[in-house]
Amino acid sequence: MSIILRNRGQGLWMVLRITAETASAFFFTAAIIDVGVGMTRIGRYLQSVQLIPAAFALSLSTIAVWIGLTLIFGRIYCSTVCPLGALMDLAARSRPKKTAYRHSRPAEWLRTLLLGIFLILTVSAIIPRQWIEPAGIYSEIIASIRWPRIALGTAAALTAAAAVTITAWRRGRLICNTVCPAGTILGIIARHSTMHIDINTDRCTQCRRCEHACKAECIDMLSHTVDMSRCVVCFNCLPACPDEAIAYTTRRHTLSIPMMQSLKPTPQTQTCDNISTCYPTSSTTAPSNQTAPEPEQSASSAGRCDSTSARASRC
Numbered sequence: 001m002s003i004i005l006r007n008r009g010q011g012l013w014m015v016l017r018i019t020a021e022t023a024s025a026f027f028f029t030a031a032i033i034d035v036g037v038g039m040t041r042i043g044r045y046l047q048s049v050q051l052i053p054a055a056f057a058l059s060l061s062t063i064a065v066w067i068g069l070t071l072i073f074g075r076i077y078c079s080t081v082c083p084l085g086a087l088m089d090l091a092a093r094s095r096p097k098k099t100a101y102r103h104s105r106p107a108e109w110l111r112t113l114l115l116g117i118f119l120i121l122t123v124s125a126i127i128p129r130q131w132i133e134p135a136g137i138y139s140e141i142i143a144s145i146r147w148p149r150i151a152l153g154t155a156a157a158l159t160a161a162a163a164v165t166i167t168a169w170r171r172g173r174l175i176c177n178t179v180c181p182a183g184t185i186l187g188i189i190a191r192h193s194t195m196h197i198d199i200n201t202d203r204c205t206q207c208r209r210c211e212h213a214c215k216a217e218c219i220d221m222l223s224h225t226v227d228m229s230r231c232v233v234c235f236n237c238l239p240a241c242p243d244e245a246i247a248y249t250t251r252r253h254t255l256s257i258p259m260m261q262s263l264k265p266t267p268q269t270q271t272c273d274n275i276s277t278c279y280p281t282s283s284t285t286a287p288s289n290q291t292a293p294e295p296e297q298s299a300s301s302a303g304r305c306d307s308t309s310a311r312a313s314r315c
């Protein structure tokens with residue numbers, strides 16, 4: 001049995017995720033500036049479940065919970081609990097609406113190098129720990145804004161705030177997917193997550209709206225794949241798709257030869273008069289020994305060539 005979350009319910013899931021992220025950042029911030037007992041208590045709890053501080057404190061249960069959740073759901077830590085991620089999302093939301101994200105290649109060597117540097121800094125304790133992990137940096141930024149003073153720490157915090165917000169405004173979660181040690185570690189686990197973003201090549205019309213909505217720049221439309229090591233499970237891509245071709249699911253839809261895929265004919269189908277024009281790209285060209293489709297196959301092919309303008313253009 002597979003679980004599928006497509007764009008019909010995505011509005012709700014996106015609202016839930018954004019609500020969780022906003023509430024988490026709010027209580028975390030409340031704990032830093034110590035506003036009130038109730039809010040501070042929730043915030044302190046959220047501080048205690050941050051991944052890297054939990055690792056510093058050798059809280060094996062917290063680490064095990066995050067590893068387990070990431071193995072099931074992907075990097076939900078980065079889309080709900082991390083306060084620095086929430087700050088990046090706030091900055092990214094102020095981008096002009098017409099500015100689209102584009103897929104970028106993963107900087108694996110840089111991620112590995114920076115993770116190595118992080119481990120060296122952690123062991124050697126050359127730099128205070130709060131300056132090398134996201135929750136600590138966020139805390140320093142908030143403290144510097146709340147209690148401004150002329151000091152090196154304040155300057156460093158404000159520089160970090162400017163770097164994080166400007167980068168997020170321009171490139172979404174680029175810092176998460178290159179610099180952050182938590183992101184690199186969670187990314188290694190999330191590659192194998194049970195739930196993942198999957199593109200159904202039967203339905204996809206290559207309009208690229210999902211790619212343009214992806215702040216992690218991890219949707220590759222050339223291969224119809226999503227790099228789950230960089231995906232932060234924000235659900236932005238799902239409601240962007242007009243064809244319900246992208247889903248958060250346990251299923252892996254890996255077939256790429258259209259005639260091999262099982263498709264349901266829709267009521268508004270048109271048949272393709274010329275089979276060769278149903279394979280518009282070289283990668284989907286029918287083999288030379290391919291015979292004309294049987295009537296049942298024609299119905300399947302017709303399922304790909306429905307009357308929507310986008311699909312009609314493929315036929």
Ligand code: SF4
Pocket residue numbers: 077078079082083084085086134175176177180181182183184
């Ligand atoms: S990658 Fe790092 S900074 Fe980004 S959301 Fe995840 S933990 Fe926070």
Ligand code: SF4
Pocket residue numbers: 197213214215216217218219226230231232233234235236237238
């Ligand atoms: S693929 Fe991109 S837009 Fe879709 S959930 Fe992942 S990070 Fe968000």
Ligand code: SF4
Pocket residue numbers: 199200203204205206207208209210211221240241242243244245246
């Ligand atoms: S938005 Fe949907 S149809 Fe368009 S490229 Fe993405 S998955 Fe394909």
